[in-house]
Amino acid sequence: MTDDKNEKKGWFSKLKDGLKKSSSKLTEGISAIVTKRKLDEDMLEELEELLITADIGVETASSLTAELSKSRFNQEISPEDVKEFFATEIAKKIEPVAQELTVDSSKHPFVLMVVGVNGGGKTTTIGKLSNYWAKQGLKVRVVAGDTFRAAAVAQLETWTNRANVPLIKGTEQGDAAGLVYSGLEISKSKGDDILIIDTAGRLQNKGHLMEELSKIERVIKKIDPEAPHACVLVLDATTGQNAHSQVELFKKTVNLTGLVLTKLDGTAKGGVLVSLAQKHALPVHAVGVGEGIDDLRPFNPHDFAKGLLGI
Numbered sequence: 001m002t003d004d005k006n007e008k009k010g011w012f013s014k015l016k017d018g019l020k021k022s023s024s025k026l027t028e029g030i031s032a033i034v035t036k037r038k039l040d041e042d043m044l045e046e047l048e049e050l051l052i053t054a055d056i057g058v059e060t061a062s063s064l065t066a067e068l069s070k071s072r073f074n075q076e077i078s079p080e081d082v083k084e085f086f087a088t089e090i091a092k093k094i095e096p097v098a099q100e101l102t103v104d105s106s107k108h109p110f111v112l113m114v115v116g117v118n119g120g121g122k123t124t125t126i127g128k129l130s131n132y133w134a135k136q137g138l139k140v141r142v143v144a145g146d147t148f149r150a151a152a153v154a155q156l157e158t159w160t161n162r163a164n165v166p167l168i169k170g171t172e173q174g175d176a177a178g179l180v181y182s183g184l185e186i187s188k189s190k191g192d193d194i195l196i197i198d199t200a201g202r203l204q205n206k207g208h209l210m211e212e213l214s215k216i217e218r219v220i221k222k223i224d225p226e227a228p229h230a231c232v233l234v235l236d237a238t239t240g241q242n243a244h245s246q247v248e249l250f251k252k253t254v255n256l257t258g259l260v261l262t263k264l265d266g267t268a269k270g271g272v273l274v275s276l277a278q279k280h281a282l283p284v285h286a287v288g289v290g291e292g293i294d295d296l297r298p299f300n301p302h303d304f305a306k307g308l309l310g311i
Contacts, residue, residue, distance in 0.1 A: 012303050012307070014289055014290065014295070015264070015287070015289055015297075015303055015304070015307045016306070016307040016310070017265070017289075018264050018265030018289030018290065018307070019264060019265075019270050019289075019304075019307040019308055019310075020310075021270070022054060022264075022269065022270030022271060022308055023270075023307065023308055023309060023310035024310070025050075025053070025054055026050065026051075026054050026083075026086075026271075026308065026309060026310065027079075027083065027309065027310040029050040029053075029054075030047070030050065030079045030082050030083055031079045033046045033047055033050065034047075034077060034078065034079045034082050037076050037077075038074050038075060038076055038077070039068070039069070039072050039073055039074060039075060039077045040073075040074070044065045044068065044069050044073075045065075047065050047068070047082070048061045048062060048064075048065040049061075051064060051065070051086075051271070054269075054270075054271040055240045055241060055269040055270075055271040055272040055275065056090075056271035056272075056274045056275055057271075057272075057274065057275025057278060057279065059275075059278060059279075060090075060093065060274055060275055060278050063093075064086055064089055064090070067085075067089055068082070068085055068086070068089075071085065072085070083309040083310065083311055084309075084311065086305075086309055087305040087306050087308070087309040087311055088305070090274055090301075090305040090308065090309075091301045091302045091304075091305035091306075093274065093277065093278060094273070094274055094277040094278075094284070094301040094304065094305070095301045095302075096277075096281075097277040097281065097282065097283050097284045097299075097301075098283075098284060098298075098299045098300065098301045099258070099283035099284070099285060099299075100285060100286075100298040100299075101129075101230065101232065101258060101285040101286065101298075103133065103138070103193065103194055104229055105193070107224075107226075107227075107229055108188065108191060108192065108193065109139075109141070109184075109187045109188065109192040109193060109194050109195040110193060110194050110195070110229050110230075111184065111195050111197065111220060111224065111227035111228040111229050111230075112129075112194065112195070112196045112197065112228065112229065112230045112231075112232065113197045113199065113216070113217070113220070113228040113230070113231040113232070113254065114126055114196060114197065114198055114199065114231075114232050114234060115199050115201070115213060115231065115232070115233050115234070115250050115254060115256075116201050116233055116234035116235065116246075116250075117201040117203050117236075117246060118149070118152075118200075118201040118202060118203070119201075119236065120201065120234050120235060120236040120239075120246075120262065121234050121236055121260075121262030121263055121288060122198065122199075122201060122234040123146075123152055123155045123156050123159065123198065124155075124159065124262065124288070124291070125234045125260050125262060125286075125288065125296060126142060126156065126159065126196050126198055127156070127158075127159025127160065127162065127163060127293065128159075128288070128293055128294070128295070128296040129196060129296070130142055130159065130160055130163040130165040130196060131159075131162065131163035131165075131293045131294070132294075132296070133193070133194055134163050134164060134165050138193040138194055139190070139191065139192045139193045139194070140163075140165045140192065140193065140194045140195075140196065141165065141166050141167075141168065141183070141186070141187050141190070141192045141194070141195050141196070142156065142160050142165055142166070142167050142168070142195075142196045142197075142198065143167075143168045143169075143179060143180055143183035143184075143195065143196070143197045143198065144156050144157075144167055144168065144169040144170070144179075144198055145176045145179060145180050145183075145197050145198045145199045145200070145216065146176070146198050146199060146200045146201065147170055147171070147172060147173060147174045147175070147176045147179060147200070148172075148173060148176075148200050148202060149200070150172050152198070153169050153172075156169075156198055157169070159293075162293055163293070168182075168183040168186060176199070176200065176212060176215075176216060177212070177215045177216050177218075177219045178219075180197055180216050180219055180220060181219045181220075181222070181223065183195065183197070184220060184223050184224070184227075185223065188223070197216070197220075197228070199212075199213055199216060200212060200213075206249065210249075210252070210253040213250075213253050213254050214253055214254070217231075217254055217255070228255075230257045230258065231254050231255055231256055231257050231258075232256075232257065232258050232259065232260055232285060233246070233247060233250050233256055233258075233259050233260070233282075234259075234260045234262060235247070235259055235260070235261050235262070235276070236262055236263050237261050237262065237263050237264045237269055237270055237272060237273065238263050238269060239269075239272075240269035240272050241269075241272060241275075243272050243276060244275070244276065244279065244280075247259070247276065247280050247282070251280075256282060257282075257283070258282055258283040258284070258285045259276065259280075259282050259283070259284050259285065260284075260285055260286045260287070260288070260296070261273050261276075261284065261286075261287045261288070261299075262287075262288040262296075263288065264287055264288065264289045265289040265290055270307075270308055271308060273287070273304065274308075284299045285298065285299060286298055286299055287299050287304065
């Protein structure tokens with residue numbers, strides 16, 4: 001998450017490398033399908049199927065091939081033409097949701113609630129965001145609201161230590177909402193710029209988890225009726241189409257304001273970001289490729305679309 005030119009270049013190659021599993025599937029498929037000189041119905045049908053298998057989603061796949069047909073049907077076309085066309089159209093489709101997570105400096109603190117299922121990259125994302133904002137000179141504090149997993153608190157402690165950010169933690173199996181309440185009081189008294197709240201992500205007992213998240217949201221509002229000012233869902237790209245049901249589940253419980261997609265470097269399902277953007281119209285704030293503390297960046301639709309098509 002930086003504006004330096006060389007950094008941007010380096011990040012794009014990292015993103016492109018990270019999307020290799022997804023892009024290989026698409027580029028190899030396109031090269032195998034686009035062998036004839038002119039674009040015909042068979043090619044369009046096969047291209048649509050290929051896009052669907054890349055987790056881009058049925059509606060988006062259908063609309064992309066319809067656009068391609070309108071533009072180039074019965075004309076000579078090469079695999080490179082198809083890749084360029086899809087990359088441009090995908091970027092157009094996802095551009096409206098690309099919004100960096102901005103901190104409202106009039107809030108002290110700006111309260112960010114982070115939700116997501118266990119193993120989805122939530123803790124890592126909190127560590128990376130803490131580091132990013134702390135580097136900008138902002139006063140950041142984190143609440144370890146996942147009191148059910150000692151491992152989650154320990155992992156969060158490692159990340160916040162690396163970012164040199166204070167962590168508020170309670171007792172194991174303790175009352176998460178109570179911890180969040182006192183954490184927000186402390187944060188206000190210390191004049192923090194940002195308070196990031198980690199939450200539990202146990203899907204085994206959905207009812208209990210959702211009840212807990214609602215309770216946390218309610219106790220935050222007791223101190224600041226406008227908070228949380230942002231509630232971000234962290235999604236693991238390797239789950240592919242399952243990401244949709246997670247969005248639906250959390251949307252029912254909390255006031256979701258945006259998404260962060262992690263682990264793009266570990267999957268051939270990177271296309272799911274396109275279908276998420278199309279279906280839910282939630283801002284995509286950032287994407288993660290890699291485990292490094294700087295490996296989370298604002299979501300750039302053009303870089304992503306080019307990386308997805310291996311351009």
